[in-house]
Amino acid sequence: MKKYLGLSLGILAAVGGFLDMGDIVTNAAIGARYGLGLAWVVLLGVIGICAYAEMSGRIVAVAGRPVYDLVRERLGPRAALLNLIASLLVTILTLAAQIGGVAVVIELASGVPHVVWVAPVAIGLWIVMWRVKFEKIEQVLGLAGLAVAVFAVSIWWLDPDWSALAGQAAGITPPAGEPVPTYFYYAITLFAAAMTPYEVFFLSSGGVEERWSAKDLRMQRATALIGFPVGGLLALSIAAAAAVVMLPLGMDAQSLGQVVLPVGLAFGMAGMIVVLFGFFAVLVGAAFETAMSCGYMLSQYFGWPWGKRLPPKRAARFHAVVAGSVLIALLIVQTGVDPVMVTEVALVGAAVALPLTYLPVLIVANDRQYLGDHVNGRFSNAVGLVMMVVVLVAAIAAIPLMITTGMGA
Amino acid sequence: MNWIEWHGRDRIDLGTQLLDRQITAPEAEPVGKVDDVELTRRPDGALEVTALLVGTSALCERVPQPTRWLLRLGMRLTGGPDSPRRIDLDDVVDVKSDVEVTAEAGEAAASPTERRFRAFVERIPGAGRAGS
Structure with missing residues (x-):
């Protein structure tokens, strides 16, 4: 019984770990523009994150090594340092996007402009990270985040033309009249949102925090292989809701206020309360994960003591980095910049940084010195290699496509 | 488990099996990384690894500009730079996916920067409570 409880709590955490501001913003934007025409990218991203989350x-569980240890050991100090700088910048921007998102959610609930809420949100986040236990944060926010499933219920309630939705989802090319580069630009941001590097930094460091061992292997595998796909389904339901409501009207979904409209249309005020509650939980959870990830990656690169399993004063530099990242993110959002814009820039950055994060994982997953008999089988390697090719293509194409399409305008 | 054993091996690839590995000590928090190794010339002319070097100032020598400049800046901003700490090879207990050293050697190689940050973080309420 206790085992199943642990499993379901782990799955909750993985669902919450998948969804963040990037997934919400991109899924709504592509849903409004292409319907479910980019659903295949979400599927691809979920397969990729499952494969690499399982490996890391x-x-x-077997060797006790979190991802950033591997990055430095396998890439060497030079390449790893460049990756560290890039990943840190991207993760701080991602953190800023989550904090901005939380502030906007409170704005939508209260009517008071989001810039007022940025500092209280950041300070509250820091206090929670400083005081509350790791597992408790993950589980409570994961459970609350399930409220986002109201998107799926809304679609069913609105009773759309199901065959049209299925028709959109079956396509893997841009709809007639849509420019090809823009379509692929959106595909890359959607893919990067699903495979954001902080997810594996956080997941693997969290495994050390929760003291996984070889006997947890099956549980850990089940968590990733159920949790991330469920997260992917929730993301797709956001896209589908936008496809049902906004696409026929030719409307955009460029702000959180527009993203929640389908739920409001289906269930009115009650629906709005549920969806804002769900977004709040998901975004605070993602802010926690990104802020901790900043501390994890820097500590693991330099070999410092880290993590919430140590008394805070014994991991002083780790906590300083976490607090410092929250402060920088706060300053970025406090300038009044649109959190959706910050999200998009962070996603393009993430796409570029992806290969240097995932390559060391793939290499070490094949190294018997680390894993003994638990090295990758043929299936893991096949999926891992195919995803590595996709990741490389996305990384190379990301910036050129961003420039030529004017960020998908 | 087929860990590579440090003892009883006649060959070890320093680049992939020692450098940049995590250093741990029993009953202690992580010590640091193998940022560099100390090589000493023996009377017969051969080079011998005599110690592990730990600390960002040792790492600095191994990265090119402008990242080296960035690391130096980081050290200065955090009250350094401190000279690298040395862990004698005799204090290395085992080399697995991490490098285990004796408790005393781990203690002696503790980071001065961590100490400086600790003095500050300690003052925040709740800093001393047990980890979760």
Whole structure:
């Protein structure tokens, strides 16, 4: 019984770990523009994150090594340092996007402009990270985040033309009249949102925090292989809701206020309360994960003591980095810049940084010195290699496509 | 488990199996990384690894500009730079996916920067409570 409780709590955490501001913003934007025409990218992203989350989880459970240890050991100090700088910048921007998102959610609930809420949100986030236990944060926010499933219920309630939705989802090319580069630009941001590097930093470091061992392997695998796909389904339901409501009207979904409209249309005020509650939980959870990830990656690169399992004063530099990242993110959002814009820039950055994060995981997952008999089988390697090719293509194409399409305008 | 054993091996690839590995000590928090190794010339002319070097100032020598400049800046901003700490090879207990050293050596190689940050973080309420 206790085992199943642990499993379901782990799955909750993984669902919450998948969804963040990037997934919400991109899924709504593509849903409004292409319907479910980019659903295949979400599927691809979910397969990729499952494959690499499973590998890095296995490396943690068997060898006790989190991802950033591997990055430095396998890439060497130079390439790893460049990756560290890039990943840190991207993760701080991602953190800023989540904090901005939380502030906007409170604005939508209260009517008071989001810039007023940025500092209280950041300070509250820091206090929670400083005081509350790791598992408790993950589980409470994961459970609350399930409220986002109201998107799926709304679609069913609105009773759309199901065959039209299925028709959109079956396509893997841009709808007639849509420019090809813009379509692929959106595809890359959607893919990067699903595979954001902080997810594996956080997951593998969390495994060390929760003291996984080889006997947790099956549980850890089940968590990733159920949790991330469920997260992907929730993301797709956001896209589908936008496809049902906004696409026929030719409307955009460029702000959180527009993203929640389908739920409001289906269930009015009650629906709005549920969806804002769900977004709040998901975004605070993602802010927690990104802020901790900043501390994890820097600590693991330099070999410092880290993590919430140590008394805070014994991981002083780790906590300083976490607090410092929250402060920088706060300053970025406090300038009044649109959190959706910050999200998009962070996603393009993430796409570029992806290969240097995932390559060391793939290499070490094949290294018997670390994993003994738990090295990758043929299936894991096949999926891992195919995803690595996709990741490389996305990384190379990201910036050129961003420039030529004017960020998908 | 087929860990590579440090003892009883006649060959070890320093680049992939020692450098940049995590250093741990029993009953202690992480010590640091193998940022560099100390090589000493023996009377017969051969080079011998005599110690592990730990600390960002040792790492600095291994990265090119402008990242080296960035690391130096980081050290200065955090009250350094401190000279690298040295862990004698005799204090290395085992080399697995991490490098285990004796408790005393781990203690002696503790980071001065961590100490400086600790003095500050300690003052925040709740800093001393047990980890979760």
